[in-house]
Amino acid sequence: MPDQPLPLQEPSDQPDQPLLDVRDLRVSFRTRTGPATAVDGLSLSVAPGEILGVVGESGSGKSVSMLAVLRLLTSPNVTVTGQVLFRGRDLLALTDKEMRAVRGREIAMVFQDPMTALTPVYTVGWQIAEQIRAHEPVSRKEAHARAVTLLSDVGIPDAASRVKAYPHEFSGGMRQRAVIAMALACRPALLIADEPTTALDVTIQAQILDLMRDLNARGSAVVLITHDMGVVSEIAHRVLVMYGGRVAEQGPRRAVFHSPRHPYTWGLLDSVPRVGGPRLRRLPTIAGTPVSPDSLPDGCAFAPRCRLRHEGCEERPELAASPDDAAHHDACRLPAGDRAALRLGARAPADETATAGEPDPSGEADQSGETDPSGETDPVDEADREMAP
Numbered sequence: 001m002p003d004q005p006l007p008l009q010e011p012s013d014q015p016d017q018p019l020l021d022v023r024d025l026r027v028s029f030r031t032r033t034g035p036a037t038a039v040d041g042l043s044l045s046v047a048p049g050e051i052l053g054v055v056g057e058s059g060s061g062k063s064v065s066m067l068a069v070l071r072l073l074t075s076p077n078v079t080v081t082g083q084v085l086f087r088g089r090d091l092l093a094l095t096d097k098e099m100r101a102v103r104g105r106e107i108a109m110v111f112q113d114p115m116t117a118l119t120p121v122y123t124v125g126w127q128i129a130e131q132i133r134a135h136e137p138v139s140r141k142e143a144h145a146r147a148v149t150l151l152s153d154v155g156i157p158d159a160a161s162r163v164k165a166y167p168h169e170f171s172g173g174m175r176q177r178a179v180i181a182m183a184l185a186c187r188p189a190l191l192i193a194d195e196p197t198t199a200l201d202v203t204i205q206a207q208i209l210d211l212m213r214d215l216n217a218r219g220s221a222v223v224l225i226t227h228d229m230g231v232v233s234e235i236a237h238r239v240l241v242m243y244g245g246r247v248a249e250q251g252p253r254r255a256v257f258h259s260p261r262h263p264y265t266w267g268l269l270d271s272v273p274r275v276g277g278p279r280l281r282r283l284p285t286i287a288g289t290p291v292s293p294d295s296l297p298d299g300c301a302f303a304p305r306c307r308l309r310h311e312g313c314e315e316r317p318e319l320a321a322s323p324d325d326a327a328h329h330d331a332c333r334l335p336a337g338d339r340a341a342l343r344l345g346a347r348a349p350a351d352e353t354a355t356a357g358e359p360d361p362s363g364e365a366d367q368s369g370e371t372d373p374s375g376e377t378d379p380v381d382e383a384d385r386e387m388a389p
C-alpha cells in the first residue's frame with residue numbers, strides 16, 4: 001500500500017455532515033403473488049470516513065437497499081421511493097448520466113461475486129486501466145502503469161505479468177482483490193461492499209478486510225454488508241441491524257455489542273461464537289422463520305419470533321434513542337429502561353434454542369463439543385486492541 005493518503009474526489013466533505021443520508025427508503029417488487037416490500041422505510045446515514053457495518057439474516061433487505069441507493073434496480077416491477085442524499089444531492093433524482101458519473105467515481109462497489117464487476121473478455125489490467133481513464137485524463141500507458149501498482153498494492157504477486165491475465169485465470173480471492181483495486185483506482189468517498197468475503201476462505205477474508213481498513217484509512221467511508229457479526233465486531237465504527245427491511249437497532253459498535261437493546265440483536269449476538277478459548281457446546285440460534293417481504297406485519301416485524309412480544313407490539317415501533325446514549329437507537333416497544341435485565345429474563349434455556357434448526361447468522365456453527373459457560377472473550381475488546389474507532 002502507498003504510505004501517503006490519496007486525496008478523495010471531493011476534499012470538501014464536512015466531518016459533521018453525513019456523506020450518505022438515506023431517508024425513508026422503500027423498495028417494493030410486483031410479483032406474481034402480489035406486492036412484496038423488501039425495504040420498508042429505511043433511514044440511515046454514513047459520516048465521511050466512517051465504516052458502517054450492516055447486519056441481518058439473509059432476506060432482511062441489505063442488498064436490495066444498497067442496490068436501490070446505487071440505482072441498480074432497473075426492473076419495471078420495482079418501485080423505489082424516499083431520498084438518497086449523497087453529499088446533499090438526491091441520487092434518486094439524478095439523470096442516468098449523472099448517476100453513472102457518481103457510481104465508480106464517488107461511490108465504488110464490491111459485491112460477493114467479483115465477476116459481477118469484471119468482464120470475462122478483457123484482461124484484469126485493461127479493466128482497471130479503463131476505470132482510471134474513465135475518470136481521469138491520463139494516457140493509456142500511464143493508466144496501465146497505475147493498474148500494475150494497484151494490483152501490487154492489493155497483494156497480487158508478480159503484478160506486472162498478472163496484469164495481462166483474464167479474470168478466469170485469477171482465483172476467487174484474487175478476483176475480489178482486483179475488484180478492490182478498481183475501487184481503489186477511483187479513490188471513492190464511499191465504498192459499498194456487499195458480502196465481499198462470504199465466498200472466500202478465512203485467510204483471504206482477513207486480507208480483504210485489511211484492504212477495506214486501508215481504504216478507510218485513506219479517507220473513504222465504507223458500508224460493509226454482512227450476515228457475520230464477528231466481521232462487524234472487528235471492523236465497523238457503527239453498526240446497523242436490519243430486520244424485515246427496517247432498522248431494528250443502530251449505534252456505535254461498542255454500544256450495540258455491549259448493550260444491545262433489540263431482541264433481534266440479542267438473538268444475533270447469541271449466535272456468535274466467542275473468539276479464543278473454549279466455545280459453547282451448542283450455539284443458540286434464533287427460533288422461528290424470518291419474515292417474508294410479501295407478508296410484513298403492520299406492527300413489529302420481529303413479533304412472530306419474539307419471546308417478549310406483547311399487545312403494544314401490534315403497533316409499529318419507531319426508532320428511538322436509548323436513554324443513556326443519544327447515538328444508539330432501536331425500534332422496540334419494550335420499556336426503554338433496563339433492557340439488559342429483560343434480555344437475561346428472555347434468554348431461552350440452551351437446549352430449547354439449540355434445536356431450532358435455523359441458519360446460523362455467524363456462518364460458523366460450532367461442532368466442537370466443548371462446554372464453556374463462562375467463555376467470555378469479547379470480540380469487540382479484541383478488535384479494540386487493534387483499531388481505534
Ligand SMILES: Nc1ncnc2c1ncn2[C@@H]1O[C@H](COP(=O)(O)OP(=O)(O)O)[C@@H](O)[C@H]1O
Binds near residue numbers: 058
Ligand atoms: N427481484 C425481486 N423480486 C421480488 N423479491 C425480491 C427481488 N429481489 C429481492 N427480493 C426479496 O427481497 C428481500 C430482501 O432481499 P435481499 O436484499 O437480497 O436480502 P439480504 O441481502 O438481506 O439477504 C428477500 O426476501 C428477497 O427475496
Ligand code: SF4
Binds near residue numbers: 317
Ligand atoms: S416491539 Fe415487541 S415484538 Fe418487537 S422486538 Fe420489541 S418486544 Fe419484541
Ligand SMILES: [Mg+2]
Binds near residue numbers: 062063194195
Ligand atoms: Mg444480500
